[in-house]
Amino acid sequence: SAVISQKPSRDICQRGTSLTIQCQVDSQVTMMFWYRQQPGQSLTLIATANQGSEATYESGFVIDKFPISRPNLTFSTLTVSNMSPEDSSIYLCSATLGGYNEQFFGPGTRLTVL
Amino acid sequence: SQQGEEDPQALSIQEGENATMNCSYKTSINNLQWYRQNSGRGLVHLILIRSNEREKHSGRLRVTLDTSKKSSSLLITASRAADTASYFCATDADQGAQKLVFGQGTRLTINP
Numbered sequence: 001s002a003v004i005s006q007k008p009s010r011d012i013c014q015r016g017t018s019l020t021i022q023c024q025v026d027s028q029v030t031m032m033f034w035y036r037q038q039p040g041q042s043l044t045l046i047a048t049a050n051q052g053s054e055a056t057y058e059s060g061f062v063i064d065k066f067p068i069s070r071p072n073l074t075f076s077t078l079t080v081s082n083m084s085p086e087d088s089s090i091y092l093c094s095a096t097l098g099g100y101n102e103q104f105f106g107p108g109t110r111l112t113v114l
Numbered sequence: 115s116q117q118g119e120e121d122p123q124a125l126s127i128q129e130g131e132n133a134t135m136n137c138s139y140k141t142s143i144n145n146l147q148w149y150r151q152n153s154g155r156g157l158v159h160l161i162l163i164r165s166n167e168r169e170k171h172s173g174r175l176r177v178t179l180d181t182s183k184k185s186s187s188l189l190i191t192a193s194r195a196a197d198t199a200s201y202f203c204a205t206d207a208d209q210g211a212q213k214l215v216f217g218q219g220t221r222l223t224i225n226p
Contacts, residue, residue, distance in 0.1 A: 004156075031212050042202060043157075043216045058213075092156060096212055102147060103204075103214055107156035 002027050002095055004106035012112045013083055020079045021109045023093030028073040030098040034066070037090040037108070046091075049076040083113045120203060120217040128225050133190040135220040137203035138183075144206045146179055146186050147214070151200045160188075160201075193224045 003026040013019050023032065032049040047055040047068055055068035070076040080087050093106040120137045127133055137146070145164045149157040163170045163179045163186065170177045176189040190197055200221050204214040 033213065042218050043204075043214075045213055045215070048211070048213065094157075094214075102159045102162045103212070104159060105149070105157040 002029055002097060002104045004093055004095060004104055006093055006106040006109050008109060009107065010110040010112075012114060014114055015084055017083055018079055018081045019083065019111060020077050021091055021093075023076045023078070023106055025074045025095050027097070029095040031096045032070060032076045033094045033103070034068060034076070034078045035092045035094065037092060039088070043092065046078070080111065083111075085113045087111065088113045120201075120220050122220060123218065124221045124223070126223040126225060127193060129193060129195055131193055133193050133197070133222055133224075135188045135201050135222070137186045137188070137217050139203075139205045139215075139217075140184065141205075143181075147204045148175075148177060148188050149202045149204060151202065151219075157202070190222075195224050195226055198222060198224045
């Protein structure tokens, strides 16, 4: 299994600012992902974080708004840029150890934008 | 768009009773996973069932998969107050990419 930590656990931000969320995994994983969970909703995949290259974004999400880095196998960051109240959500990082196996999730970052 | 649909959206039962949640999906899959989420926290992985499996057990959990109907069910037996949470099914809809598509979730409340 893999243990995933995220920082910060929560934040309250002002409109127009940016926040960078960090995700750290305790083992070398193959795939890392970022999801968004809007209030009262299910999870939606934002992008796949690729090691050493640009992330692969899902429809509706763009790099300018959600830049992602993954400098090594165990660490990734997601930045929420130029925030608006509509960005208020829980952002979750996940990872897999390889193959078609279970995906492990971090505890999430609860973001509120005023 | 969400691939999975879950029903019921909300379920409230008495402690000790069994809880059954259902999930339907649209495309072929490699596996289907069930997760629990307590009060907007991170997701806890419960069980994974592969497309060539029909039933799987883990403690008080029983999962079935019917690929011909593109549906799965999660049964929690002898429910406890601590089982109160939201339950999500997730499928790897894009073969080879290991990306998960989540259902809408079922909010389960266990009443003491």
